[in-house]
Amino acid sequence: xxxxxxxxxxxxxxxxxxxxxxxxxxxxxxxxxxxxxxxxxxxxxxxxxxxxxxxxxxxxxxxxxxxxxxxxxxxxxxxxxxxxxxxxxxxxxxxxxxxxxxxxxxxxxxxxxxxxxxxxxxxxxxxxxxxxxxxxxxxxxxxxxxxxxxxxxxxxxxxxxxxxxxxxxxxxxxxxxxxxxxxxxxxxxxxxxxxxxxxxxxxxxxxxxxxxxxxxxxxxxxxxxxxxxxxxxxxxxxxxxxxxxxxxxxxxxxxxxxxxxxxxxxxxxxxxxxxxxxxxxxxxxxxxxxxxxxxxxxxxxxxxxxxxxxxxxxxxxxxxxxxxxxxxxxxxxxxxxxxxxxxxxxxxxxxxxxxxxxxxxxxxxxxxxxxxxxxxxxxxxxxxxxxxxxxxxxxxxxxxxxxxxxxx
Amino acid sequence: xxxxxxxxxxxxxxxxxxxxxxxxxxxxxxxxxxxxxxxxxxxxxxxxxxxxxxxxxxxxxxxxxxxxxxxxxxxxxxxxxxxxxxxxxxxxxxxxxxxxxxxxxxxxxxxxxxxxxxxxxxxxxxxxxxxxxxxxxxxxxxxxxxxxxxxxxxxxxxxxxxxxxxxxxxxxxxxxxxxxxxxxxxxxxxxxxxxxxxxxxxxxxxxxxxxxxxxxxxxxxxxxxxxxxxxxxxxxxxxxxxxxxxxxxxxxxxxxxxxxxxxxxxxxxxxxxxxxxxxxx
Amino acid sequence: xxxxxxxxxxxxxxxxxxxxxxxxxxxxxxxxxxxxxxxxxxxxxxxxxxxxxxxxxxxxxxxxxxxxxxxxxxxxxxxxxxxxxxxxxxxxxxxxxxxxxxxxxxxxxxxxxxxxxxxxxxxxxxxxxxxxxxxxxxxxxxxxxxxxxxxxxxxxxxxxxxxxxxxxxxxxxxxxxxxxxxxxxxxxxxxxxxxxxxxxxxxxxxxxxxxxxxxxxxxxxxxxxxxxxxxxxxxxxxxxxxxxxxxxxxxxxxxxxxxxxxxxxx
Numbered sequence: 001x002x003x004x005x006x007x008x009x010x011x012x013x014x015x016x017x018x019x020x021x022x023x024x025x026x027x028x029x030x031x032x033x034x035x036x037x038x039x040x041x042x043x044x045x046x047x048x049x050x051x052x053x054x055x056x057x058x059x060x061x062x063x064x065x066x067x068x069x070x071x072x073x074x075x076x077x078x079x080x081x082x083x084x085x086x087x088x089x090x091x092x093x094x095x096x097x098x099x100x101x102x103x104x105x106x107x108x109x110x111x112x113x114x115x116x117x118x119x120x121x122x123x124x125x126x127x128x129x130x131x132x133x134x135x136x137x138x139x140x141x142x143x144x145x146x147x148x149x150x151x152x153x154x155x156x157x158x159x160x161x162x163x164x165x166x167x168x169x170x171x172x173x174x175x176x177x178x179x180x181x182x183x184x185x186x187x188x189x190x191x192x193x194x195x196x197x198x199x200x201x202x203x204x205x206x207x208x209x210x211x212x213x214x215x216x217x218x219x220x221x222x223x224x225x226x227x228x229x230x231x232x233x234x235x236x237x238x239x240x241x242x243x244x245x246x247x248x249x250x251x252x253x254x255x256x257x258x259x260x261x262x263x264x265x266x267x268x269x270x271x272x273x274x275x276x277x278x279x280x281x282x283x284x285x286x287x288x289x290x291x292x293x294x295x296x297x298x299x300x301x302x303x304x305x306x307x308x309x310x311x312x313x314x315x316x317x318x319x320x321x322x323x324x325x326x327x328x329x330x331x332x333x334x335x336x337x338x339x340x341x342x343x344x345x346x347x348x349x350x351x352x353x354x355x356x357x358x359x360x361x362x363x364x365x366x367x368x369x370x371x372x373x374x375x376x377x378x379x380x381x382x383x384x385x386x387x388x389x390x391x392x393x394x395x396x397x398x399x400x401x402x403x404x405x406x407x408x
Numbered sequence: 409x410x411x412x413x414x415x416x417x418x419x420x421x422x423x424x425x426x427x428x429x430x431x432x433x434x435x436x437x438x439x440x441x442x443x444x445x446x447x448x449x450x451x452x453x454x455x456x457x458x459x460x461x462x463x464x465x466x467x468x469x470x471x472x473x474x475x476x477x478x479x480x481x482x483x484x485x486x487x488x489x490x491x492x493x494x495x496x497x498x499x500x501x502x503x504x505x506x507x508x509x510x511x512x513x514x515x516x517x518x519x520x521x522x523x524x525x526x527x528x529x530x531x532x533x534x535x536x537x538x539x540x541x542x543x544x545x546x547x548x549x550x551x552x553x554x555x556x557x558x559x560x561x562x563x564x565x566x567x568x569x570x571x572x573x574x575x576x577x578x579x580x581x582x583x584x585x586x587x588x589x590x591x592x593x594x595x596x597x598x599x600x601x602x603x604x605x606x607x608x609x610x611x612x613x614x615x616x617x618x619x620x621x622x623x624x625x626x627x628x629x630x631x632x633x634x635x636x637x638x639x640x641x642x643x644x645x646x647x648x649x650x651x652x653x654x655x656x657x658x659x660x661x662x663x664x665x666x667x668x669x670x671x672x673x674x675x676x677x678x679x680x681x682x683x684x685x686x687x688x689x
Numbered sequence: 690x691x692x693x694x695x696x697x698x699x700x701x702x703x704x705x706x707x708x709x710x711x712x713x714x715x716x717x718x719x720x721x722x723x724x725x726x727x728x729x730x731x732x733x734x735x736x737x738x739x740x741x742x743x744x745x746x747x748x749x750x751x752x753x754x755x756x757x758x759x760x761x762x763x764x765x766x767x768x769x770x771x772x773x774x775x776x777x778x779x780x781x782x783x784x785x786x787x788x789x790x791x792x793x794x795x796x797x798x799x800x801x802x803x804x805x806x807x808x809x810x811x812x813x814x815x816x817x818x819x820x821x822x823x824x825x826x827x828x829x830x831x832x833x834x835x836x837x838x839x840x841x842x843x844x845x846x847x848x849x850x851x852x853x854x855x856x857x858x859x860x861x862x863x864x865x866x867x868x869x870x871x872x873x874x875x876x877x878x879x880x881x882x883x884x885x886x887x888x889x890x891x892x893x894x895x896x897x898x899x900x901x902x903x904x905x906x907x908x909x910x911x912x913x914x915x916x917x918x919x920x921x922x923x924x925x926x927x928x929x930x931x932x933x934x935x936x937x938x939x940x941x942x943x944x945x946x947x948x949x950x951x952x953x954x955x
Contacts, residue, residue, distance in 0.1 A: 048898055054915075061743075078744075079898035080906070084645050089897055091649070092802075096809035102899045115649065192539065198631055200646060256546045256630040269720075270522040272538070291719070292915055398646075402457065406632045417773035420766045421789055421833060427804065428792040428826050434803030487697045499701045502709050504879065505927040507887030507904065513923060514708050517715065517916060524711065527721065559704070567876055568834075575842045609834070613793055620796035622890055623908075641798070641890075659799040666794050674787045681783065 028322040029129045036129070039323035041073040046321075047328070049107035051080025052262050055286035059346035064332060072327050079103075083112045090121040090316050101318030104325040109311040110148040111391040113156060116314070123315040125154035129326060132333040133157055138354045143310045149226070149390030156312035157329050158352040160341065162280040163308035163381050164206055165299040167374070172274050179303035180214040180242075187246045193274040195251035195258060195267070199401035203261040203278050206307060208239070208397040209389060215239045219304050219386050227392040236396075240404040247405065257406075269293055279309070281381055282348035284374040289344075297374050305386040310352055335362045344372045432663065439656035448657040457639065458658060464633035468550035469619040472557035476614055477607065479558065480565025485595070488573050491566065504563045509623040512556045516628060519544045519555065545628050552628040553635065557618045568610050572602050604680060608673045616666045620659075636662055709927070716920035735917040739925065744906055749929060752902045755817065756882045756933055759824045763832040763881045764874075766825075768862070771836025771873075776845055786837070793830045800826055801891035808895055815897035823895045824885045831884070832877050839873030840866075868944050878937045882930045903929070 028036060045068075051057055060078050068074040081089075086106055093101055108116060116122050127133050137144070137158065144158050145151065168176050177183040187194045197204030213219040215238035222232065229236075247254035251273050258264040261278055268276035269292045287293040313332060315325045331337060335358055338351040348371060355363050441448055452458045483491075483500070490496045503511055518524050526541035535541060545552035580598040589597065618624075625635035634642075636658060643655035715721065719730045739745060770789065774782065792800070801823060805814060813819035843866065851865045867874070889904040896902070907922055 046899070051910075079901070081893065081898050082645070085893065086898075088645055089894070092805050093809060093814075096806045098809045098814070102815045102897050119649075200642065252543065252546075255543075255548050259626070259631075267522075272522050290915065402632075407456070407460075414773040414776060417769040418785075419769075421770040421829070424766055424825060424829050425788070425792070427822060428795060428800045430807060431800035431803035431826075432795055434806065435799040438803070483700070487693065490694060490697050496697065496701060499705050501879070502705045504883055505709075505930055506923065507883065507926060509887070509889065509904070509908070510923045510926050513919060514712060517920070518708065518711065524721065563705075567880070571838050571842060571872065606838075609790065612790070616794040620798070622798060623887075637796070637798070640796075644798075644802070656799065656802075659796045663795045663799065667791070670787055670791065670794055674783050678783045 026322075028326060029124070029126050033129065033131055036323045037072060037327050040321070040327040043321050043324040044075040044077060045104045045324040045328045046077045046079055046102060047105040047107070048079045048081050048086045048103045050083055051078075052260065053283070053347075054290070055283070055347050059341060063340050063346060064337065067337070068328060068331060071331065074324055074328060074331075076328060083108060087112060087116055087119075087121060090116070090318070091119060093318060094119070094121060099318050100320050101316055102320075103316045104319040104321045105328055106314050106316060107159070107311065108156060108314050109309060110388065111394045113147050113152075113312065113314070114150040114391040116316075117150060117153075117155060121317055122155045123317055123319060123322065126315060126326060127152075127154040127157045130157060130330045130333060132330045132335075136335055136353050136357045137333070138357075141352075143352065147310065147312065148388045148394070149392070152312075156314035157333060158310045159313045159329075159332060161308065161310050161350045161352040163301075163350070163385060164210070164277065164279050164306045165281045165301055165376065165381075166275055166277045167268070167284050167293070167297055167299050168275045169268075169271075169294050169296050170298045171294065171296040176275075176298075176300040177302060178300075180211060183302060184242065184246060187249045190274065191249040192251050192253075194246075194249075195254075195264065195273055196277070197261055197264050198257040198259060199398045201258075201260050203264075204257070205394055205397050206279065207277060208243075208401060209393060210302075210307060211242055212236070212239045212393070212397070213307070213386060213389075214302075214304055215242060222393065223387050223389040227390055227396060229396070236400070240400075243401075243405045244408060247408075254405075265292070280347075280349045282344060282350075282371050282375040285344040285348045285372040286346065288372075288374060299374050299376055301376065301380070301384040303384075305384040306381075307386045307388055308381075309388045335359075339365055339369075342366060342371075343369055344375075348372070348375075435656050435663075436660050439653055439660045441653045448653045449661065451654060452657055452661065455654075458636075460633050461636045461639045462662075464550065465619055465636040468553055468635065469557075469615055471550075472554045472561070472618045473611055473615040475554065475558045476561035477565055477610055480562045480569060480610075481603075481607075483562065484566050484569050484573060485599075488570075491570060492574065497566075497570075500566055501563045503560050504567070506560075507623075508556070508560055508621065509627055511560050512552075512624045512627045515552060515556045515559070516545050519552070521545075546630045548630050548633065550629070550633075550635075553618075553625050556624050556628055557614075561614050561618075564614070565610055568606055569603065572606050573599075576602055605677050608677055612666075612670055612673055615669070619666070620662060712920045712923050716917060716924050718917060720916045732917065735915070735921040738918060739921045742906075744901065745903075745925075748901045748903045748906045749925075751817070751900060752886055752929060753933060755821055755824060755900075755902060756885045756930075758817075758821045759828055759885045760878060760881045760937075762821070762825060763828050763877060766829050767832030767836040767877060768866075768870075770833045771838075771840045772862075772866070774833075774837050775840035776848065789833050790830045792826050797827050797888075798890050801894045805894055814895060815899040817900055820892055820896045820900045820902075823891050824888055826891075827888070828881045828884050831880050835873050835877045835880070836870065839870045843869045864945055871941060871944065874941060875938070878934055879930070882933050886926065886930060 031039075047060070049056075049060075057078070057080070060076070065076045065078070068076045083106070086103065090101070090103065106116075127139075133139065143161070147156065166176070177186045183194075196207040199205050199208055209222075212232075212235060213222050216222050216232070216235045221235070225231070251267065258267065261276075264273070264276050265278075265287070267273045269287075281299060284293055284297045284299060288295060288297055313329045315322060315329075319325050333353075335353060338353050339362070341347050341349060342351050351366070355366060358366070439448055440446070487496070491500065506514070516523065520526070521538055521541050521543060523545075526535070526538045529535040529541060530538055543551075544555065576598060581594055584594050584598055619635075620637050622637040622641050625638050626641070629635055629638060640655045640658045643651040643658065714729065716735055717731060717733065719732050721729075774786070804823065808814040808819045813822065847865060847869065848861065851861045856864065886903060888902070889908050892900065892902050893905060896905070898905070903926065907926070910919060910922065
């Protein structure tokens with residue numbers, strides 16, 4: 001009898017071991033990298049990401065996806081969805097106790113990362129397992145250690161690096177403003193030719209934070225310190241005054257703010273406004289190429305500087321294909337993938353990779369990429385670079401903008 | 409036996425009803441939250457943003473609905489004989505082919521400040537610059553939303569009313585004519601009694617849809633004032649999750665408002681129906 | 690009558706036909722900038738771009754499957770309920786009608802979010818079946834309405850007659866009711882398919898991105914500055930229901946007493 005029971009136990013253990021391997025329960029940061037990639041072969045990985053930029057979508061569909069298939073037998077499926085919606089979905093699944101999720105990979109940073117981390121929506125620390133990350137990236141770089149002031153703790157891997165720039169049509173504007181005061185004057189002199197996306201939008205919010213930086217004594221007063229509303233009350237007041245001051249001369253007298261960056265881009269492409277803006281210093285290239293933006297589009301940054309940040313890839317708590325997700329992230333961090341992303345053909349955004357860790361050949365290839373006429377020289381960008389503030393500032397801007405500017 | 413079979417026939421419908429009702433009940437539970445009951449509802453009443461949004465939504469949806477029904481009714485009365493033919497009817501139904509958000513996109517393409525009409529107005533020398541073109545989309549009066557909804561719902565009204573008109577026997581008209589009635593009498597004595605239930609229902613359907621649908625106002629509405637669906641969505645999907653119960657509470661409030669409206673509508677219908685039956689006997 | 694016909698044609702063309710023509714023209718031209726004399730410049734790339742997108746085809750197929758499934762379920766529920774309502778003159782029928790209509794009077798977003806938790810628990814979230822079920826919410830009330838009206842116009846006499854003549858339940862439905870209900874079937878097909886094709890929010894919530902329908906692909910593009918591509922996509926949105934409708938129209942021809950072209954001599 002006892003024997004029977006022990007047999008049964010053995011069978012049970014075997015079964016549970018098998019089933020464990022196939023579910024998300026197993027800790028996939030422990031096994032060797034070879035084991036992970038062989039486990040990933042022939043599986044499907046679902047990447048959920050914002051889908052509002054054609055160049056980015058094409059980069060994934062035309063470059064990354066075929067490469068995954070070829071190198072790892074992985075099927076990468078891109079699902080377009082706004083990041084807050086993705087987190088909402090994960091949150092609901094967590095509430096319902098659903099351990100078998102549908103999302104394997106998300107594109108995330110800043111406030112969304114903070115929310116996801118605080119609510120336990122992410123798998124956990126994994127970046128140390130990625131060979132490409134440890135080989136080619138400066139793992140100790142502060143840009144990868146914190147994300148809008150939130151400690152990364154290895155829960156997301158750096159995928160790209162962007163800097164905020166403004167775009168203008170050089171046929172219409174000869175000298176773009178050099179500072180936010182000059183912008184203020186420019187808006188008054190050119191009524192109806194400028195606007196910015198609303199504060200809920202990623203880009204619109206960044207524009208507001210630029211004003212906040214500019215109104216502070218030093219930008220470091222904002223990004224260097226955690227948010228204390230009392231301390232920055234005066235700066236905030238100056239920011240709202242600045243914004244209320246320009247409102248009357250904005251496009252449509254500030255009665256309507258573009259809901260998204262794409263809407264602002266459309267206004268710009270139709271010549272209704274003369275400037276647009278956005279994270280990613282080179283994003284105008286593919287839009288010019290497609291004939292959406294005029295050929296004469298150029299970019300500029302203003303004093304006191306322009307905010308830049310890193311964006312990341314991460315794995316949700318209930319991903320069913322963790323080996324696949326890890327393999328995919330590793331591939332997307334590879335020098336080859338980063339180089340293709342860096343070229344203006346699809347996306348053209350900057351890479352967080354460390355050039356000194358690359359092979360001579362690879363480094364040369366990066367150096368020879370022509371980023372295009374609309375992209376500022378790297379020295380100029382570097383000089384004006386400002387780090388992100390804490391995610392709490394994003395929330396502050398979003399919550400108060402509506403009361404302080406729109407409802408006034 | 410026959411009655412029993414009728415009950416069985418109703419079964420699928422009531423099984424189906426379990427879906428929306430369960431969903432709605434869950435929404436109510438979520439809106440109550442864990443703290444003191446109704447606290448989220450008090451928060452709503454304190455929020456200027458919510459109150460402004462409610463007023464704007466009811467006004468916009470109301471105008472869109474009344475216009476849709478009036479125009480639909482007018483079209484069908486004027487062109488009933490033409491509309492019974494297939495090809496004219498199909499022509500009128502073209503907007504129904506497109507989802508609401510696609511039609512909204514079309515409205516922007518056509519009536520936006522840099523849309524086709526404004527371009528034509530400038531090129532033809534009628535207006536000096538596109539800035540002179542009136543703001544009809546993403547405007548603070550909800551004109552764009554109203555235009556989109558009216559354009560989309562008029563065909564629906566025609567679709568809903570057409571069967572009623574085909575059910576009216578021509579003898580009735582003849583009767584009114586022999587008794588010396590005019591066109592107005594024809595409408596009030598023959599058509600209206602037939603139409604009333606459908607009109608009330610059409611009103612409720614279109615009103616509640618335009619009040620709570622998200623896609624069109626999100627596309628063609630402005631920053632302020634905003635439709636309640638956009639605000640609810642913002643509270644729901646926005647990244648500050650403390651607002652989630654507010655989203656549920658605002659949606660539940662709207663639902664209760666609509667339910668009351670429905671009850672009033674049906675009580676009214678029931679009464680006129682009873683009256684008609686008594687009068688008939 | 691003649692002048693009426695003309696005025697109808699004008700109204701129909703200006704308000705209903707013209708917008709579609711416009712979308713068509715824009716879809717085969719580069720974005721218009723009339724002031725800079727960029728008028729109509731022929732191009733085909735917007736369609737090429739659209740039709741090369743594998744996602745579009747996947748989404749189209751999914752949308753069609755969901756649309757037909759929703760249609761069939763709607764048809765069954767609508768037919769039965771319409772029949773039951775019309776042949777039973779009980780008290781408070783108006784209230785039953787109101788309750789049956791109520792799902793489209795509630796915010797569908799609230800219902801979807803409420804149902805999401807349930808769907809996850811019973812394993813229907815992120816599945817085709819879950820999405821189909823959710824699409825029933827904004828469609829079934831219309832179907833019931835349409836069939837009820839249809840039966841009302843037929844009048845109970847027609848059904849009683851076939852009953853007296855000894856027709857069984859199904860015979861009666863197929864030989865008497867369905868042929869008479871043809872207009873109702875057409876309206877229902879049309880409405881159900883288009884409504885199902887318009888659902889962005891609830892498909893995103895219940896389908897969880899795994900069930901990729903056309904609105905899910907369209908919505909992120911919506912503000913795309915490339916108006917030609919968007920116009921092409923908009924046209925695609927009309928092509929799908931028309932194609933689906935034609936299939937149903939062909940099926941309707943199979944009903945008894947249809948005027949089949951090859952049978953058109955009485």
